[in-house]
Amino acid sequence: MMNDTTFNWSEIGRIVGPCIRPGGPVLTERALEICSLPAGSLVADIGCGSGGTLQHLERSGLYSLVGLDQSEMLLSEAATRLETARLIQGHAEKTPFRNDTFDALFCECVLSILDDTSAALDEFARVLKDGGYLVLSDVFSKGSQGTDGLLSREELLDSLSGRGFTLLLWEAHDRLLREFAVRMIFAGECLPDSWGCGQGRKGEKTDRSGISYFLLVARKPAATFQ
Numbered sequence: 001m002m003n004d005t006t007f008n009w010s011e012i013g014r015i016v017g018p019c020i021r022p023g024g025p026v027l028t029e030r031a032l033e034i035c036s037l038p039a040g041s042l043v044a045d046i047g048c049g050s051g052g053t054l055q056h057l058e059r060s061g062l063y064s065l066v067g068l069d070q071s072e073m074l075l076s077e078a079a080t081r082l083e084t085a086r087l088i089q090g091h092a093e094k095t096p097f098r099n100d101t102f103d104a105l106f107c108e109c110v111l112s113i114l115d116d117t118s119a120a121l122d123e124f125a126r127v128l129k130d131g132g133y134l135v136l137s138d139v140f141s142k143g144s145q146g147t148d149g150l151l152s153r154e155e156l157l158d159s160l161s162g163r164g165f166t167l168l169l170w171e172a173h174d175r176l177l178r179e180f181a182v183r184m185i186f187a188g189e190c191l192p193d194s195w196g197c198g199q200g201r202k203g204e205k206t207d208r209s210g211i212s213y214f215l216l217v218a219r220k221p222a223a224t225f226q
């Protein structure tokens, strides 16, 4: 089995560009429409890869940015394209950030490849400020139960509501996942095992009919004072 420490995201980035995921910055922009963050907001990108989203956000000139990724190689690629964002090597499941730090947290196409999704979601709830926005995009299982390590929509939404988040947006983007998979196949690459690539290597046909791609925006409740 190919886990994420052996998966070559850098190579995928050479095919699809600095945003190493279906949809690219289009979904990041869609999420920003929902968040309506004020200028000066502190935004984290967890699993920032080679910095595609951070670069997109940096160009707006509106936000203070922090990126965290486990891969030294991807962080050094990110450093070449970023000017102001602070980059940190670390793990989504145990971040070095203080409680209530960020106004928004992006985690795009990372949750599905983590060994411990639950620990990462706990971290996101912890480091977001009250009223902060959580933006997730990833593959999910279309069945009511998750399969092969992929969560279903119900399981994911339950995990978020159990941590006090309110859902603001859920969109399925099957077409973007299909287009991404096709680009990989034409380039002779495969996707991670958890994305339905367990049998397929280098262009072999695999069944992804039960898998789709979501964009989600959720909000941590604002503090209530009595």
Ligand SMILES: C[S@@+](CC[C@H](N)C(=O)[O-])C[C@H]1O[C@@H](n2cnc3c(N)ncnc32)[C@H](O)[C@@H]1O
Residues within 6 Å of the ligand: 004, 009, 018, 019, 020, 021, 046, 047, 048, 049, 050, 051, 052, 053, 068, 069, 070, 071, 074, 090, 091, 092, 093, 107, 108, 109, 110, 113, 114
């Ligand atoms: C599909 S890429 C997405 C990268 C980036 N979010 C983007 O959309 O371009 C997955 C990223 O997750 C990172 N990653 C995997 N496991 C991680 C973990 N436990 N903690 C932090 N980053 C992790 C990988 O190094 C890789 O950069």
